[in-house]
Amino acid sequence: RKEVEQDPGPFNVPEGATVAFNCTYSNSASQSFFWYRQDCRKEPKLLMSVYSSGNEDGRFTAQLNRASQYISLLIRDSKLSDSATYLCVANDYKLSFGAGTTVTVRA
Amino acid sequence: DTGVSQNPRHKITKRGQNVTFRCDPISEHNRLYWYRQTLGQGPEFLTYFQNEAQLEKSRLLSDRFSAERPKGSFSTLEIQRTEQGDSAMYLCASSLGPEGAQYFGPGTRLLVL
Numbered sequence: 001r002k003e004v005e006q007d008p009g010p011f012n013v014p015e016g017a018t019v020a021f022n023c024t025y026s027n028s029a030s031q032s033f034f035w036y037r038q039d040c041r042k043e044p045k046l047l048m049s050v051y052s053s054g055n056e057d058g059r060f061t062a063q064l065n066r067a068s069q070y071i072s073l074l075i076r077d078s079k080l081s082d083s084a085t086y087l088c089v090a091n092d093y094k095l096s097f098g099a100g101t102t103v104t105v106r107a
Numbered sequence: 108d109t110g111v112s113q114n115p116r117h118k119i120t121k122r123g124q125n126v127t128f129r130c131d132p133i134s135e136h137n138r139l140y141w142y143r144q145t146l147g148q149g150p151e152f153l154t155y156f157q158n159e160a161q162l163e164k165s166r167l168l169s170d171r172f173s174a175e176r177p178k179g180s181f182s183t184l185e186i187q188r189t190e191q192g193d194s195a196m197y198l199c200a201s202s203l204g205p206e207g208a209q210y211f212g213p214g215t216r217l218l219v220l
Contacts (some may be wrong), residue, residue, distance in 0.1 A: 004149075031205070031206050032206045034208060042213070043198055043211040043212060043213050043214050044150065044198075044211050045211070046208050046209075046210065049208060087149050087150075091205075091206065091209075093155070093163075093205045094140065094152040094155060094163065095140070095142075095150070095152065095200075095209055096152070097149030097150050097151070098149050099147065099148050099149050100149055
């Protein structure tokens with residue numbers, strides 16, 4: 001079983017729509033959590049950290065549920081530039097990545 | 108540019124040859140990580156350093172792979188006797204401490220013919 005499981009998608013949404021997806025992690029000892037964004041053939045870039053209380057960064061909202069070992073990301077008012085693969089990450093000194101959720105925003 | 112840098116960006120080699128990649132982390136970061144990524148998968152952890160000490164190696168890191176960080180600054184990853192299955196993107200990341208976010212370099216894309 002992989003340490004982090006994600007719905008691979010793809011999620012194909014129109015501009016302006018809201019899209020949400022999640023992941024689950026298996027290591028209850030994981031200390032911190034992140035969402036990374038990866039564009040085709042590029043390196044992962046940090047999108048945001050994820051806190052138990054939930055946190056927002058502009059149009060992006062992340063939630064963590066430690067009891068269910070579940071992390072979510074919601075993107076509001078999608079832009080064409082949001083098209084990417086979103087990687088869910090659990091950190092127990094090394095990062096454990098999900099395989100990514102592909103989001104395509106169409107005009 | 109104060110981000111993580113990696114060289115070379117691309118490497119094509121023949122099976123059986125040795126290759127070496129270099130990573131320069133963000134200067135104040137004491138932790139340095141190596142990952143490997145293949146198409147359609149997330150990055151997979153290979154090894155990491157705290158300063159010059161190599162603290163863990165994944166079972167993915169066969170004895171053909173060796174990594175060093177001799178002065179606690181840049182790191183090298185060497186693959187000996189390359190195989191076609193070694194073809195992948197090799198990513199380096201650095202962080203300030205164990206819980207800090209990791210910042211990635213642009214990667215070295217290896218193709219073994």
